[in-house]
Amino acid sequence: MFGSIVRNTLTKSKNVVNLTKFNQNNGRSSLSSSSIKYYSSNNQNRLNNNNNFNGNNNSNKNNNRNSSWMFGAGAAAVAATALLGSILSLEEQNKDTTTTEKKEKIARPEDDLNIEKFKYVIIGGGTAAYYAVDKILEHDKQATILMISKEYEVPYQRPPLSKNLWANKDENVKETLEYSDWSGAKSKLLYEPESVYGNEVLQFIRNKRVVDIHLDGKVILLNDGTLVAYEKCLIATGGEPRKFNYSASDDPRITTYRTVDDFRKLHDVVHDDKVKHVTVIGGGFLGSEITCAINDNLKDKVKITQVFPENGVLPLIFPDYLSKYATDKVKASGVDVLEGRLVKDISKNNDKLKVQLDNGSSIDTDHVVVAVGIIPNTDIAKSTSLEVDPVNGGYVVNAELQARSNVYVAGDVASFYDYNLGVRRRVEHHDHAKATGELAGKNMAGSADPYTYLPFFWSDLTDHIGFEAVGNTDAKLKTYAVWEKQKTDDADKFSKGIIYYLNDKSKVVGVLTFRNYGKMDKARELITKGKPITNLEDLQHAISLEDEHH
């Protein structure tokens, strides 16, 4: 997907700076936590050497490449001083020393501070980050890009982690990360092979967190003390799974689920002979998908109980009747669904975990997966002046996806003004991460286009409970549905249909096509027309129920 740009560079370049491989071999162990101490010990003249990403003696070549970007004493020194101050505050949180002693340790960067600079620094290694890089490469032939991810893996897509990947019975699936899509075609989870990263155009730092940005100095700080300068920066940090405080919260058998590492761990858990029962907490997208994926593929191996407080699965988007119908299908597939139940606590009970419910009952289980939503990852905002949306969470961005003139935000963590729906919101779905990533990348490379796209999302549970949806599909809105079958006694009465979501002005603001695919463009057209629907019957034929494969 990155096209020929990176690959050409790889073959042409004699001076490949292979950051990815270097990190992989643990070659930069000296830049781990020990470097934090180093920076705060007033010995800053060696900062440059320590911050050199090459690490293997090709620093001069690399510095030459970047020579036109080198910082002078001014902005960089101020930025670095401030950021090194935040390393100190990190230390402060961890060490019990007096304030005076700590202040004396504040670092003073040398005037000839020489921080490696990239034209584009991308914080995050997820979907939004990947597609931003794709567009930067397309629009800026002079690009030099650094991606930084706190995960080990190079960018990959998350949707198959709770769906098709579980259908792959190959025992090497944790390494190959291959899956088949609904049409049978084989795909890989990683967007690009590892070999695409680690060259003069595109570098990737794995297993490191960005902890601070100095917006005026245009310098970022990593958790190991590394400083990097940028011209344009993208924040695409996604979200962290929400956690509850249970009595047994520190027990490794209570896990959340978001990353490929989580897939590997859960795969091991359910294939462990001792594990006979898994409890999934949450009835949203993740809780319902992971329940169905494991149950459909491994029901002979483990029994699953799914617990959540609402009346049925996917309660935030399905109208009540459809949520109940889908829940019945999940039950029929063999899952023990406990709807309308809150988890009060989880405690250790000999070799089991005890999940205590609000009605006084409890479940003895071998493993618990907590899937109760995410918190947008705005940690970096704590030390910057970037605005966080107090209502929706996430960084507030303008129509061009900028938080500040050279700082862009995309994906789950962006609070944007939805041009089509007339509201500020955040969207936690794949297509939005892709579209905002692409637009941010294009804008970083010189355009100034607004985000006017209406992203879609989809989900697939058991027994072909699948749909695509676009716009505002809040279950609290008034809905009007068109179904192919209308017999009320038919167990499959919701075999195929379209649900229209209407606002208080009777305009269609959202459309969900149930067991019905490829209708999203027509749905977008209907939403963007924004005409009030005076007679609901007019919606009967607004979008055809006929199959349209895409």
Ligand SMILES: Cc1cc2nc3c(=O)[nH]c(=O)nc-3n(C[C@H](O)[C@H](O)[C@H](O)COP(=O)(O)OP(=O)(O)OC[C@H]3O[C@@H](n4cnc5c(N)ncnc54)[C@H](O)[C@@H]3O)c2cc1C
């Ligand atoms: C299991 C699963 C299945 C899903 N299935 C679907 C689906 O079927 N359909 C759909 O539409 N959506 C689905 N989604 C949602 C979709 O995957 C997300 O909306 C999308 O991944 C968001 O992309 P993002 O780039 O904003 O964030 P992410 O993909 O979460 O990427 C954020 C990246 O930033 C890194 N990071 C965070 N903080 C820092 C930091 N300080 N420094 C460095 N790196 C950092 C993280 O490690 C991560 O690599 C699914 C999500 C999950 C978890």
Ligand SMILES: NC(=O)c1ccc[n+]([C@@H]2O[C@H](COP(=O)([O-])OP(=O)(O)OC[C@H]3O[C@@H](n4cnc5c(N)ncnc54)[C@H](O)[C@@H]3O)[C@@H](O)[C@H]2O)c1
């Ligand atoms: N036409 C059909 O009969 C039919 C049947 C089942 C599923 N689907 C649709 O296929 C898609 C995913 O199915 P799957 O879970 O088997 O995954 P998949 O393996 O087909 O999809 C792989 C990846 O491709 C991307 N993708 C898939 N469809 C997309 C689309 N329409 N637009 C943008 N990106 C897309 C996503 O990144 C997804 O993770 C959903 O849109 C689903 O509703 C269609």
Ligand SMILES: NC(=O)c1ccc[n+]([C@@H]2O[C@H](COP(=O)([O-])OP(=O)(O)OC[C@H]3O[C@@H](n4cnc5c(N)ncnc54)[C@H](O)[C@@H]3O)[C@@H](O)[C@H]2O)c1
């Ligand atoms: N198909 C998709 O689009 C898809 C698939 C998987 C994950 N995701 C994304 O991944 C993220 C995580 O998904 P998620 O399902 O955790 O979030 P979610 O926001 O979709 O669902 C949260 C769910 O948590 C449950 N919950 C909340 N408090 C609870 C409590 N006290 N006890 C029991 N249950 C409780 C509720 O059932 C609620 O529906 C979201 O951003 C989601 O959009 C999307």
